[in-house]
Amino acid sequence: MLRFATWKIVSILAMTVFAVLVIVPSLLGPNSREALISHLPKWVPARAIVLGLDLQGGSHVLLEVDGSSVVKTLIENLRDSVRRVLRDEKVSITGGIGVLPRGVQLRIPDPAERARVMPQLRQLALPASAGLSSNSGPPVFDVSENDSGLVQFTVTEAGIKAKVRRAVEQSIEVLRRRVDALGTTEPNIQRQGDDRILVEMPGLQDTGKLKDILGTTAKLEFRLVADSAADTSDTESLEEVDRPGSKLPVEKRVMVQGEDLTDAQPGFDSRTQEPIVNFRFNIRGGQRFGEVTSENVGRPFAIVLDGKVISAPRILGPITGGSGQISGHFTVESANNLAILLRAGALPAKLTIVEERTVGPGLGQDSIDAGKRAAYVGAGLVACYMLITYGVFGVFANIALLVHIAFIFAGLVLLGATLTLPGIAGIVLTIGMAVDSNVLIYERIREEAHMGRSIVSALDAGFNRAFATIVDSNVTMFVAAAILYFLGSGPVRGFAVSLALGILTTIVTAVTMTRMMITLWYRYRRPVRLPI
Secondary structure (H helix, E strand, C coil): CCCCCHHHHHHHHHHHHHHHHHHHHHHCCHHHHHHHHHHCCCCCCCCCCEECHHHHCEEEEEEEECHHHHHHHHHHHHHHHHHHHHHHHCCCCEEEEEEECCEEEEECCCHHHHHHHHHHHHHCCCCCCECCECCCCCCCEEEEECCCCEEEEEECHHHHHHHHHHHHHHHHHHHHHHHHHCCCCCCEEEEECCCEEEEEEECCCCHHHHHHHHHCCCCEEEEEECCCCCCHHHEEEEEECCCCCCEEEEECCCCEEHHHEEEEEEEECCCCCCEEEEEEECHHHHHHHHHHHHHCCCCEEEEEECCEEEECCECCCCCCCCEEEECCCCCHHHHHHHHHHHHHCCCCCCEEEEEEEEECHHHHHHHHHHHHHHHHHHHHHHHHHHHHHHCHHHHHHHHHHHHHHHHHHHHHHHHCCEECHHHHHHHHHHHHHHHHHHHHHHHHHHHHHHCCCCHHHHHHHHHHHHHHHHHHHHHHHHHHHHHHHHHCCCHHHHHHHHHHHHHHHHHHHHHHHHHHHHHHHHHHHCCCCCCC
């Protein structure tokens, strides 16, 4: 008991000083915080703790995947795939490929050609995962044919549900990349139901900007502007962003897609100094972009975003470097937003905002004030109880409790975790657990002393025999916290993080630190009896 390694003392004191340095900025106002941070060493991660939506307010947006746009995209992709199969197999059809409300149809009059191409057409109805496992999912389309050569593809309800579910999963990833690009800490993005996504942004009061970022599909396409001799069935008129009300005929065929982009950054045109967006393709996109620009020098090239023509510059020469720029009378903010959207990728389907709400900071401040009052009252009562019951040992327990709280908040700052109301509940719970650990140790010491052991022997036995019990109880709580973290979401995770941090720091403060203080006290005072 009397042997307590010097390196342990130094380590505990260093950890305590470091924790205090980390949490001090969170206790100051913005101006005082900036002044303090400027004087702290750079190796100190001095930043304020992040408060959740329930504490500091923010934006709450509920999005819904547009099922009709999913069906429309399915049908358009199917039509293009059918056209590609017919072209590769050199099969002629009567009329064109007709688009139905829930599918497409075509007529192949030659039975021999129909028999040859139908196996490939039926393959288009299978889900994309077919062949990867025995449970490949339901077919996306029902395929039928009759003796007159009419072939129909009809999208199935099971196929729609599977595509919507997949669209939600992909949209969550895209939204997370977009929100991360805004620099917001700890956003909450989670699925709600079959086709909805909840986005919560603590600290962001501008829901308009959030809606612009989240609600834009950002499907980028590069197409050639149709010439006057082009077949009208292969062209479509798209609205021009720079000239509201006017439309530009462009080819339906997409030459290069935005999915081949590897980077997009805002910048300024070196000649006009107007904001632009610089982009770079991957190898496949770069090669395709080079081929298209080499074969169409002199023709205007339409840059289409979400079905609208941003700009249509004329190709002055082959662009083989795999990079280019998008100009379109942008502002600095709109160019930056477009770059964010392009880097994050396009949404697989249109998202409709079904609910938006701004949580005011007043509610959060009320919660913080109520939490402070509860914490002060609770901590005061606990401190008085420990002092009255255990005397000087109660002082040690209270000091360890203060350090325990400092460690928890420092851990939250270092992890970049968000403090929410459930997180505060987790901290209060671990405070009680830390005090329980000290009570367990002290009562064990008291029992050993009453049994006639010497002071040193009673202290040593008390800590050693109580340690196993403390570890066992905290391990079970830590397992529960881990399950809450991995299976929970949002506020539940905040509670789990606070609880897990409190459990880990309890071992250090309630056991090791308390033991250190009692050891140093005994060495200095050499008491003849234990004051407990």
